[in-house]
Amino acid sequence: MRAMVYRGPYRVRVEEKERPSIEHPNDAIVRVTLSAICGSDLHLYHGMMPDTRVGMTFGHEFTGVVEEIGASVQNLQRGDRVLVPFHISCGSCFFCVRELYSNCHNTNANASAVGGIYGYSHTAGGYDGAQGEYVRVPFADVGPSKIPEWMDEEDAVLLTDACPTGYFAAELGDIKEGDVVVVFGAGPVGLFAAESSWLMGAGRVIVVDHLDYRLEKAKDFAQAETINFTEHDDIVMHLKKMTDFLGADVCIDAVGCESDGSFFQVLTSSKMKLQGGSPVALNWAIDSVRKAGNVSAIGGYGPLFSAVKFGDAMNKGLTIRTNQCSVKRHWPRLFEHVRNGVLKPSEIVTHRIPLEEIAEGYHIFSSKLDNCIKPLIQPHAQAA
Known part of the structure; x- marks a missing residue:
């Protein structure tokens, strides 16, 4: 074959x-x-x-x-x-x-x-x-x-x-009626997570990415508000301003280990076998969600070390749920x-x-x- x-x-x-x-x-x-x-x-x-x-x-x-x-x-x-x-x-x-x-x-x-x-x-x-x-x-x-x-x-x-994983990401967020949901990543899983958030009862859905064509798709496909994080010095602060300085009720990491194949990623993951992926999106989710909020981490990470801000998550009283989708x-x-x-x-x-x-x-x-x-x-x- x-x-x-x-x-x-x-x-x-x-x-x-x-x-x-x-x-x-x-x-x-x-x-x-x-x-x-x-x-x-x-x-x-x-x-x-x-x-x-x-x-x-x-x-x-x-x-x-x-x-x-x-x-x-x-x-x-x-x-x-x-x-x-x-x-x-x-x-x-x-x-x-x-x-x-x-x-x-x-x-x-x-x-x-x-x-x-x-x-x-x-x-x-x-x-x-x-x-x-x-x-x-x-x-x-x-x-x-x-x-x-x-x-x-x-x-x-x-x-x-892709579709079940995005749906599962929204489910892991335990979205309540009227919740503000922020989705990091406007790839296929992020798009399905954003659309599924409405099905779970979200009152507001915001999608964060850096590619304008994907953000346009998020507007058209998932009827979401969009943010290009390259246009803001501090994306976390911008999201706080958008949410009355409380933070979102639910943040979904649909990025995981960035798949751009940057030199740093290739060096640490392919050559040195040191980490399972840059946790930038997950740390943004931890910082952007309100205290006692929910973080759904569905992005793909490798099996090794990732520098996640777990102390901040603990001190904020966050619930973090994650898995591969069944x-x-x-x-x-x-x-x-x-x-x-x-x-x-x-x-x-x-x-x-x-x-x-x-x-x-x-x-x-x-x-x-x-x-x-x-x-x-x-x-x-x-x-x-």
Whole structure:
């Protein structure tokens, strides 16, 4: 099959690779029809995640058609159109039975941290991802779900990570009716977090970023107020002024480890292996939220040290909640919202890229070119 292959920081290319096969009776082989490049893929692309090995295929957001099933698979049949959560879950461990699927204890040898994730280094289990023509799906009766007939496939692919993660970010904020919510980051997850904040009852939603085209999207897509932090000497003080000097009720960090691939990030994360990401956005959230407020940290961080202002958080009496999103737990409500027209996830898609041009897709997305917000990858079709 043809697949994206990692060859080192900033180097990806499409190569011939052995097609995956059934390795366990619970496996399925899915022919990928749509995948996406996620902001967290850029951490891999920039060489900032430990144990990202040459030869790996990235990609954890995908839809496809079931081509083969193992002898034990009961819920799927050949030909089923499916969407698949970004995380891999066994369905029976301590965490899965509590619907904490992203914390699965049986899908990653590093079980003290995150569960298995498609295409996200050996730190997350070493599974190949879906930026190729085929992918092996373990525990096929647990993760995948059939795509409803009424659902557009571009909406479905965004329900495998970005949209549920943004929704989960708003949920973690424990938003009360009328709350002021500040979202740091206007990438796909931040956009979905801002829109979802209204669904949770927010009375005011403010999105902070430094790219004007993303802020314009936040206004249009999420009906949010926007701030370009480069236009203010002290973004925290500016937010305090906007909130009667109390601070926001809820702050959401949808940035995490910045994915720009700056020299400092590459030096400390890729070369020295010292930190899990610059915590600037998280520290802004801690400083900008009111005393006894809530901070939702959903941005992607690495597994190592980050200099978070925890003393300030403790002294302010903050509640900080964070996790990887357990996607399938949110599907019933999100499917309902999509079917009723409350959410249209595909509205954030800006680029549709053939698999053979994925290297250029990574370059465009990484360098913030051509007003790129969310690129989809089409393995078996020409891009529109």
